[in-house]
Amino acid sequence: MELSKFDYDLPSELIAQAPAPTREASRLLVIDRARGAFADHVFAELPELLRPGDCLVVNNSRVIPARVLARGAGGRAVELLLIERVDARRWRALVRPGRRCRVGVELAVGHASGPRLRVVSVDADGPRVVERLDGTIEDLMRGYGLPPLPPYITRFAAPTQEDRERYQTVYARTAGSVAAPTAGLHFTPDLLAALGRRGVEVHELTLHVGPGTFRPIKTEAIESHVLPPERVSIPASVADGVNRAKAEGRRVVAVGTTTTRALESASTASGRVQPLDDAARTYITPGYSFRAVDALLTNFHLPRSSLLVLVAALAGRELILKAYAHAVHAGYRFYSYGDATLIL
Numbered sequence: 106m107e108l109s110k111f112d113y114d115l116p117s118e119l120i121a122q123a124p125a126p127t128r129e130a131s132r133l134l135v136i137d138r139a140r141g142a143f144a145d146h147v148f149a150e151l152p153e154l155l156r157p158g159d160c161l162v163v164n165n166s167r168v169i170p171a172r173v174l175a176r177g178a179g180g181r182a183v184e185l186l187l188i189e190r191v192d193a194r195r196w197r198a199l200v201r202p203g204r205r206c207r208v209g210v211e212l213a214v215g216h217a218s219g220p221r222l223r224v225v226s227v228d229a230d231g232p233r234v235v236e237r238l239d240g241t242i243e244d245l246m247r248g249y250g251l252p253p254l255p256p257y258i259t260r261f262a263a264p265t266q267e268d269r270e271r272y273q274t275v276y277a278r279t280a281g282s283v284a285a286p287t288a289g290l291h292f293t294p295d296l297l298a299a300l301g302r303r304g305v306e307v308h309e310l311t312l313h314v315g316p317g318t319f320r321p322i323k324t325e326a327i328e329s330h331v332l333p334p335e336r337v338s339i340p341a342s343v344a345d346g347v348n349r350a351k352a353e354g355r356r357v358v359a360v361g362t363t364t365t366r367a368l369e370s371a372s373t374a375s376g377r378v379q380p381l382d383d384a385a386r387t388y389i390t391p392g393y394s395f396r397a398v399d400a401l402l403t404n405f406h407l408p409r410s411s412l413l414v415l416v417a418a419l420a421g422r423e424l425i426l427k428a429y430a431h432a433v434h435a436g437y438r439f440y441s442y443g444d445a446t447l448i449l
Contacts, residue, residue, distance in 0.1 A: 106327050106391055110422060112408045113429050119436065120257055121443035124271040124290065131291045132437055132444040136428050138420050139449075143428045145435065148291045148445055151402075155358065157304030159400075160350035162343070162368065163360040164286040165309040167277035170250025173198075174262070175212040175222060177205045183212055184262070185222075186253060188232065188283050188316055193241045195225065197232045199316060206233050215249050253283050255319070255441050271442075281313030281336065287441045288361035288403045308346045311338040312367040312385055318411065327390055327414050334384035337367045341380040347397060348377055356399040362412045365389070365398050365419075372396040389415045391422060401448045405432060405439040420448045 125131045129149040136143045146154065155161070173185045183205050189197040200206040212222040212235075221238040222245075228234070237245055252272045254261040264272070274289035276297070300307060317333030324330050347357055347368065359365040370385035371378050376396040388411070389395075401419055406412040417425045428446065437444045 106422075108322055108325055108327055108409055111322075111327065111410075111413050111417065113426055113433075115408070115433060115439060119433060119439050119443075121438035121440055122258055122260075124267075124442045125438075125444075128271075128275075128291050128293050129296050133291075134428060134432055134437060134444065134446045136420055136424065136446055136448045138424065141424055143431060146447075149296065151296065151447070152299040152303040152305070154447060155300070155303065155305050156356065158306070158350075158353075158355040160306045160308065160347060160355055160357045161300065161360060162308045162310060162347065162357065162364050163274070163276060163289055163292075164312050164314075164364045164367070165274070165276050165278045166282040166286060166311050166313050166363075167280040168252065168273055168282045168285050168314075169280050170246045171253045171283045172251040172262075173214055173245065173249055174251070175214045176217065177210060177212050180217070181205055185212075185235065186283060186316065187235075187242065187246065187250075190242070191234060193243070195234055195236045196242045197228065198235050199231070200224075200233050200235075203231065203233075211238075214245060220245050220249065255284065257440060258442070276309065278309075279311045279313075279338075281311075283316055284314045284319060285441060286312070286314055286361045286363045288364075288445060290442070291445055292360075306346060306350070308343045310340070310343050310364065310367050312336070312363045314363055318363070319407075320411075321407075322409055322411060322414070327411075330388070330411065332388040332411055334386045335363070335366070337370065337381055337383065337385040339367060339371050339378065339381040344371065344378045344380045351376060351397070357397055358400040358402060359398045360402045362401075362403055362406075362415050365401055365403075365415065368397040369393075369395065389418050391418045393418045395419060402445060403448070404441065404445050405429065405437065405443055407440065416446075416448065
């Protein structure tokens with residue numbers, strides 16, 4: 106299918122620059138696939154919109170302070186996004202500008218006498234392997250790392266204290282993501298408790314969000330795009346909970362495209378979810394037959410992105426674009442700090 110079919114117009118003022126005053130105050134557009142219709146709600150109404158017995162699965166990955174600002178020769182600025190651990194002293198990183206990060210270049214983090222990094226190699230697809238010369242990378246991130254806000258948030262290079270709290274789910278546990286699983290940002294402890302009283306089961310898996318999730322599709326045919334694998338852990342107890350729900354005819358509701366990718370990557374042809382401690386490799390495009398996920402709670406996604414392609418695969422491209430057009434007209438807030446959709 107042509108990439109151009111996954112485009113839409115979005116006024117820049119609808120790109121959310123800050124979170125809602127409270128997490129559950131976000132708006133929620135419910136998209137009903139059976140009726141081909143949608144309705145406006147607020148996120149706090151989620152317990153009433155789900156059924157008793159629904160199996161809600163969330164991604165508990167914790168965002169790491171992966172953005173690091175450094176200086177190269179002559180004090181010239183270099184920005185690093187640490188994306189993958191090699192060992193305690195070495196990580197892979199996306200860097201910009203790349204011309205200042207050739208092999209052998211040394212960087213000072215924070216200030217001239219700050220921690221030292223050295224570029225030790227360059228991968229074929231661009232990332233650098235950087236080595237800390239005076240300690241571990243984890244300690245470097247704890248002392249100097251910033252929340253990796255998306256670049257469409259204008260203060261992405263200077264996050265606030267609020268960002269350190271709000272660009273993280275309340276159930277974040279296992280560190281490893283370089284971007285937030287943003288569908289989960291709307292939940293609060295009180296809302297999770299309300300879901301429990303409603304009779305909704307909540308299960309947690311871990312998928313560490315990598316930069317490939319947000320890499321623009323550049324091929325004319327969406328099927329030609331390569332979506333890199335992401336680290337995932339689905340415990341046996343979670344797989345059992347999902348399989349029990351499916352066997353009993355209860356809905357499996359994925360919170361986020363990351364959770365969807367994890368569950369579908371762990372599903373067999375018969376629809377049974379297996380425990381998984383490896384990588385999620387499934388790339389979901391229209392025509393894909395969902396085996397585990399029955400419904401999806403997710404934010405609004407960028408045009409021409411693999412995430413928009415995924416939600417179109419579940420709900421149908423025409424219905425999704427119609428719903429997005431309604432959201433634009435109704436003034437919904439888009440992207441990471443924006444409002445949500447519930448596809449039923």
